[in-house]
Amino acid sequence: MMILSSQSRCAEGAKPPAAAPSKQAASLAFVAGAGGEYLFDTGVLRGKLRPEGRSRGLASVVHVPTGATVDRGYGLVGFYRVFTTGTRYGPGAWDWPSTAELLADGAVLVRWPSAENRPFELAATYRWRAPDVIEVEAQVKARRELKQFEVFLASYFDSAFTNSLAYVKENPAGGGKPGFLAAGASFGQWLMYPRDQGAVALITDGRWKLEPNPVNWTVLPALAAPIGLRRAPQSGLAAVLLAPATDCFAVATPHQTEGHYSMYLSLFGRDIKAAETAKARVRLWIAEKPTDQQILKAYEAFSPPLRK
Numbered sequence: 449m450m451i452l453s454s455q456s457r458c459a460e461g462a463k464p465p466a467a468a469p470s471k472q473a474a475s476l477a478f479v480a481g482a483g484g485e486y487l488f489d490t491g492v493l494r495g496k497l498r499p500e501g502r503s504r505g506l507a508s509v510v511h512v513p514t515g516a517t518v519d520r521g522y523g524l525v526g527f528y529r530v531f532t533t534g535t536r537y538g539p540g541a542w543d544w545p546s547t548a549e550l551l552a553d554g555a556v557l558v559r560w561p562s563a564e565n566r567p568f569e570l571a572a573t574y575r576w577r578a579p580d581v582i583e584v585e586a587q588v589k590a591r592r593e594l595k596q597f598e599v600f601l602a603s604y605f606d607s608a609f610t611n612s613l614a615y616v617k618e619n620p621a622g623g624g625k626p627g628f629l630a631a632g633a634s635f636g637q638w639l640m641y642p643r644d645q646g647a648v649a650l651i652t653d654g655r656w657k658l659e660p661n662p663v664n665w666t667v668l669p670a671l672a673a674p675i676g677l678r679r680a681p682q683s684g685l686a687a688v689l690l691a692p693a694t695d696c697f698a699v700a701t702p703h704q705t706e707g708h709y710s711m712y713l714s715l716f717g718r719d720i721k722a723a724e725t726a727k728a729r730v731r732l733w734i735a736e737k738p739t740d741q742q743i744l745k746a747y748e749a750f751s752p753p754l755r756k
Contacts, residue, residue: 474490490576494512495510504522514685516685518606520605524605527542531596534654546559558572558573568588591722594720595719598714600715601730609679613677614671616641637666639666639703640668640698641676646697675688675690684736689730695715695727
């Protein structure tokens with residue numbers, strides 16, 4: 449396809465196109481903006497972290513090559529519900545007081561201090577690993593023992609991302625072999641893919657009945673690896689969420705076209721001793737038309753080999 453120069457386009461009466469980010473401007477580093485926000489333009493993705501200084505992950509995210517909007521609502525890879533056995537710590541971490549700082553390598557470190565009703569310190573480091581890959585490292589330091597601690601990491605995608613899937617050990621739609629199982633409406637409204645039976649016990653221990661907005665999850669086949677996928681069929685974009693099996697015990701999503709257009713990862717899922725510091729990692733890759741094999745290779749490059 450021939451691309452007209454801006455001078456040729458103006459000669460035809462068209463407005464000059466908006467300037468694309470130059471190679472010099474594109475960077476794998478956040479830049480401090482106004483009001484506690486951190487801006488990014490990697491050349492592939494453009495947007496902000498901590499919109500209006502609030503802990504709501506990545507927001508106003510645009511895929512630069514296609515111009516497509518990626519996120520909506522509460523944004524991408526934001527810290528939402530936090531649990532221990534029998535306890536929910538407020539509606540969501542995005543409402544807790546927090547601070548943030550820009551690190552020397554261009555990453556952003558967010559901190560939520562402990563409080564009388566939160567016996568732990570929580571932190572998150574957002575770091576670009578590639579122009580289309582953001583990595584989030586969650587860290588918790590326990591002030592007392594935390595029984596079956598969980599961070600529910602939330603991503604809300606544009607309504608174009610209608611196809612929601614997770615990578616399961618035995619895909620009933622694929623002859624019982626490992627594969628991506630779509631979150632069809634026939635399964636129910638709110639769907640959870642667990643790592644194993646231990647994860648099922650944790651999911652069903654009563655934490656999801658705690659107000660506000662309790663959720664009744666339908667448990668689907670077990671994961672082969674914690675890989676969640678949201679596809680936008682028209683643009684070909686895909687949002688791929690990856691986490692090591694040691695760090696993530698479930699992938700959750702509403703059925704594909706339910707109005708949240710969201711995906712969640714349940715992190716930690718274990719006891720954390722008093723004074724212990726624990727970490728979990730997640731990557732979000734915004735890819736153009738990735739194949740299943742490319743997704744699996746990306747997972748294996750990030751995490752230990754797939755669980756057999």
